[in-house]
Amino acid sequence: MKTDRYIRQIISDPGFQQEKLTQAVVLVVGLGGLGSAASMYLAASGVGNLILCDYDTISISNLNRQLLYSETQIGQRKVEIATGTLNKINSGTTYTQLDEKFSRETVISSPKPQLILDCLDNFQSRVDLAGFAFKNNIPLVHAAIHGFMGQMTFFWPGISACPACIAPDNMNQDNMNQDNMNQDNMHQGNMHQGNMHQGNMHQDNTPTPAVGACAGVIGSMQALEVIKYFTGLGKLYTNRFMLFNGLSGCFEEIVVEMDPHCRVCGD
Numbered sequence: 001m002k003t004d005r006y007i008r009q010i011i012s013d014p015g016f017q018q019e020k021l022t023q024a025v026v027l028v029v030g031l032g033g034l035g036s037a038a039s040m041y042l043a044a045s046g047v048g049n050l051i052l053c054d055y056d057t058i059s060i061s062n063l064n065r066q067l068l069y070s071e072t073q074i075g076q077r078k079v080e081i082a083t084g085t086l087n088k089i090n091s092g093t094t095y096t097q098l099d100e101k102f103s104r105e106t107v108i109s110s111p112k113p114q115l116i117l118d119c120l121d122n123f124q125s126r127v128d129l130a131g132f133a134f135k136n137n138i139p140l141v142h143a144a145i146h147g148f149m150g151q152m153t154f155f156w157p158g159i160s161a162c163p164a165c166i167a168p169d170n171m172n173q174d175n176m177n178q179d180n181m182n183q184d185n186m187h188q189g190n191m192h193q194g195n196m197h198q199g200n201m202h203q204d205n206t207p208t209p210a211v212g213a214c215a216g217v218i219g220s221m222q223a224l225e226v227i228k229y230f231t232g233l234g235k236l237y238t239n240r241f242m243l244f245n246g247l248s249g250c251f252e253e254i255v256v257e258m259d260p261h262c263r264v265c266g267d
Contacts, residue, residue, distance in 0.1 A: 002092070006046050013233055018046060020230045025049040025111050029102050029129055030119035031056075031082045033065035033210055034143050037219025038117055038226075039082065040067065043090040045227055050086065051110050053098040054078045065212030101125070104132055115229060117222050118142040121208075130155065130163045134264060141225045141237075143218045147209035148246035150218035153237050153256075154225055157265065160238035161256045164264035214246045 003010065006018050024047050028039050031054040042050060056078050058069045068082045079099040086095060096110050102125055107113065116133050118140055120126050126142070133140040134157045143152040155162055221242070228234040243252040260266050 009045060009227075013231075015231070015233055017231055020232075021046045021227065022048040024226075024230045025051070025114045026226055027051040027053065027107065027110075027113035027116045028119060029053045029116065029125075030121060031066070031068060031078045032062065032119060032121055033145065033212060033215030034219040034222065035117070035119035036066045036068040036082075037216045038119060038143075038222040039086055040089060041220055041223035042226060043086040043093050045223070046090065047093060047226065047230075049094045049096070049111060051096040051098060051107075051113055052079050052082055052086075053100070053102055053106065054082070055099060055101045061207065065210055065215040067212075067216075102129055104128075107132060113138060115226060116140045117226070119219065119222070127163075133157065134162050139229065141222045143222050145210060145214050145218055148211050148214055150214050150244040150246070152218055152221055152225070152242045152244075153240060154229075156236070156238050161258045162262065162265040165259040165262045166256055211246060214244070217244060217246070 003018070010016050010018050026042060026047055026049065028035050028042070028050060031039065031052060035054070039050060039052065058066075058073050058076055058078055058081065060071075060074055062069060063071065068085045069078070073081050077099055079097045083095045083097055086093065098106050098110060100106055102120075116129065116138055118126055118129055120129065126144075130140060130142070132138075133155065137157045139157070140155040141152070142155060143150065145151075154160065225236060228236055239256050239258070241254040241256060243254065244250075245252070258265065
């Protein structure tokens with residue numbers, strides 16, 4: 001470990017343990033706006049192992065928010081280009097490429113992640129990922145954006161509420177990997193899960209709004225949750241939803257609670 005490289009973060013707190021980040025294995029699912037910001041900061045901070053999962057190619061409309069890519073790389077595979085970009089940021093990190101859509105088999109075939117980042121842009125994949133995380137007892141940092149708005153929370157199996165605690169009528173232990181969740185019921189405050197698909201398309205095939213700087217804010221906060229988790233510093237966003245309004249510059253916090261009778265994580 002090159003201490004000089006990380007000295008500015010090491011001196012940020014007497015309890016900062018850089019070696020914990022060096023030993024960490026983090027799975028980033030989705031290398032769009034959120035995944036770009038999150039993975040760049042994770043690589044820069046010295047996370048030792050990053051598993052990068054995305055099956056898409058780079059398009060011109062990605063470039064307002066997906067800073068891993070450039071104009072000359074349009075049409076190329078995201079996971080391949082992302083790995084090259086991140087390796088230039090930190091060649092000391094080990095990168096595993098998963099150039100395919102997320103599935104249970106995909107993750108099992110890779111190094112086992114200690115923490116997962118949900119940087120996805122479609123609802124069903126989020127459901128599948130959350131189901132995998134809770135079934136395998138892996139913490140999950142969820143985030144999403146829509147235009148100038150963003151949200152984030154930290155799902156920690158056994159410690160925090162799970163997605164089914166928030167939408168009890170739409171998810172159970174048998175259908176965590178099925179399309180049985182009503183998107184409009186997965187809401188916190190005024191922000192609906194059905195509207196929080198950064199980079200996705202509406203049903204009428206019009207693009208979903210996505211302001212690049214907003215993706216940067218929320219993706220960076222996901223990376224910060226990872227750093228806090230592995231170093232044991234600060235307070236994680238467990239049992240709390242962080243809502244961000246980029247137009248007003250305001251953050252709102254909504255408290256959520258574990259449901260002791262939850263069909264997924266309850267007793």
